Each structure stands twice: as C-alpha cells, then as structure tokens.
C-alpha cells in the first residue's frame with residue numbers, strides 16, 4: 001500500500017498531537033454548538049460527534065440520525081473547524097458525503113465485520129475523503145489491515161488509523177485494553193500510516209485520559225481523538241469518559257511532546273554507543289545459547305544410551321529456583337528470569353526429544 005503521509009493530507013498543521021475533539025454523540029443543536037464554540041476557542045481544529053451510535057445493547061440512545069449532519073455543517077460554518085463523524089453503512093456514507101463532512105471514521109464494531117467494510121468501501125468508490133479506521137474490538141491486526149486494504153482498494157488514499165483499545169475477558173483498569181504491541185506492530189509494518197489514539201474509549205473514565213494520551217505521544221502517535229462535552233455528567237452516551245473543553249485544554253497543555261529523533265549530535269552519539277554495546281551483548285548471548293544447546297544435545301544422548309526420561313522435574317525446579325534467586329540479586333524481576341529460563345528449558349526438551357526419537361547411532365564426546 002502506498003498511503004499518503006499525514007503531512008500530505010492538506011488539512012492539518014504540522015505539529016503533534018493533531019487533536020480531534022467533540023462529544024461522543026451529537027444530542028441537541030445547542031449541546032453541539034456550545035461544545036464546538038468552547039473547543040474552537042481553545043484552538044481545537046477538528047470537531048467530532050457521533051450521529052449514528054453503535055450501542056452494545058438496544059434501548060440506549062442511538063444517535064440523532066441524519067438531522068445531526070446539519071448541526072455539524074453549522075459548526076463548520078460558524079467556527080471554521082473541520083468535522084468528522086462515524087459511518088457504518090452505505091446510507092451513512094452517502095449522507096455524510098452529501099453534507100460535506102470533512103473526515104469519516106469507521107467504528108470498532110464495523111472494522112470487525114468484513115461484509116460491512118466491503119459495502120462501505122464500494123459506496124466510497126470515487127470519493128476523495130480522508131478516513132480514519134478504528135481498530136477492531138478484538139486484538140487482531142490482520143482484521144484491522146483487512147479493513148484498511150478494502151478502503152485502499154476502493155481508491156481512498158488518505159487513510160489513517162485510530163487505536164481505541166480492545167475488549168478483554170479479564171478485569172482491567174481500562175474499559176478497552178490498550179495492548180500497545182498492536183499499534184506498535186502497525187507502525188513497524190507501515191511507518192507512514194497516520195496513527196491517532198483514542199484515550200477516551202481506552203480509558204472509559206476521566207482519570208486515565210491524561211496518562212493514556214501521554215503514553216500515545218511517547219509512542220509517536222500523530223494525533224489524539226478525545227471525547228469532550230459541554231456538560232459531561234449529563235451526556236447521553238459515554239458520560240463517564242467525557243471531559244469538559246477546559247479540562248481537555250489542561251490535558252493537552254500538560255503533555256510532554258518528545259522529539260522523534262534527537263537534534264542533538266552528542267545525544268545521537270551516546271545512543272549510537274549504547275546501541276553498539278547492546279548489539280555486542282546480544283551476540284554474546286547468542287553464542288552462549290548455542291553452547292548451552294550443544295550441551296543439551298550431549299545430555300540427550302547420554303539419557304538415551306541409559307534409557308533415562310528426558311524431563312526430570314526435580315532438576316528443573318532447582319535450576320529455575322536458583323536462577324530466580326540469583327536474578328533478583330542482580331535486579332532482574334522474577335517474571336523476566338522465569339520467562340527466559342522456561343524458554344531455554346523448553347528448547348532443551350525439544351532438542352532432547354529429537355535425539356530420543358532419532359535412529360542415529362549415539363556418539364558421546366563429553367560426559368555431563
């Protein structure tokens with residue numbers, strides 16, 4: 001995919017974070033305009049509001065529908081902000097394009113559904129509009145990429161992603177677990193992919209919005225999408241995670257924006273030296289692992305000759321216990337040492353199993 005870098009979208013200032021803010025849902029013309037004015041006064045340039053709301057259970061507020069598009073048009077006319085809303089089917093696409101909405105976003109539940117994504121992609125053929133695709137509800141990078149590719153194949157060139165976390169089975173402090181490895185992997189595969197983070201849906205509450213936003217900046221995200229409402233406690237959807245425009249400003253002002261690359265030559269040199277040191281240690285680790293596995297092979301051969309089982313629990317427990325104790329003295333966490341040693345032990349067992357099952361004549365050079 002040959003995606004357009006965000007600097008070539010022709011709509012954003014060249015600074016991080018690019019901020020998209022506005023209520024979870026457009027509720028009334030007054031709520032939309034009052035929120036928009038407050039945000040515009042705080043220098044927000046892109047206004048979000050859901051018009052059609054995907055609710056997990058029926059019977060909740062499902063959005064005001066097409067009527068809300070006129071309110072977004074008014075926001076644009078009166079404040080000059082760009083507008084964005086969620087589309088989940090072909091009707092939404094046609095109506096938003098007709099209303100002149102500037103950016104569309106695809107919600108997490110829609111990204112998860114290839115049929116819906118294909119229909120949306122077909123409806124978008126020939127349209128030149130930027131689209132932001134939220135991650136699917138489950139942590140599946142391929143499903144996310146599938147949605148991106150469907151839009152790309154439909155001729156959309158300005159595509160970005162929004163990381164909004166993933167539903168999990170276990171209880172967590174987050175409403176949607178961030179699983180940061182997934183957006184990191186997205187960046188690795190597509191370094192030019194514009195990436196936004198949605199701290200509101202990751203957090204599910206007001207307290208976590210600031211630390212999650214900071215983390216996203218530290219991971220080099222281009223922008224943030226944050227839910228902001230003129231009267232958050234009275235919001236008709238996602239009330240617990242919405243913040244006032246004033247609080248939003250405070251959070252943005254508090255963010256520490258680190259540079260992607262250091263401008264400072266001395267620091268670059270120091271980093272270079274440290275990386276060289278790490279590469280050297282990694283090479284030594286590989287040599288040691290090679291020796292270690294060589295010896296495992298010899299042990300396997302001895303065990304085979306003497307018809308002894310491969311797995312000897314007492315010995316393994318002792319190795320692990322000693323390693324964890326020694327590791328702790330060196331400041332290495334128990335979890336880290338256990339993970340590394342378990343991987344080594346597993347590989348030893350694999351090697352010895354292969355030897356046990358092979359017909360090759362045994363030849364022991366060193367007894368262990």
Ligand code: PEP
Nearest residue numbers: 024107108109134164201
């Ligand atoms: C939203 O942005 O309000 C929304 C419904 O988000 P998501 O698709 O991430 O749940």
Ligand code: MN
Nearest residue numbers: 024227237238
């Ligand atoms: Mn919401």
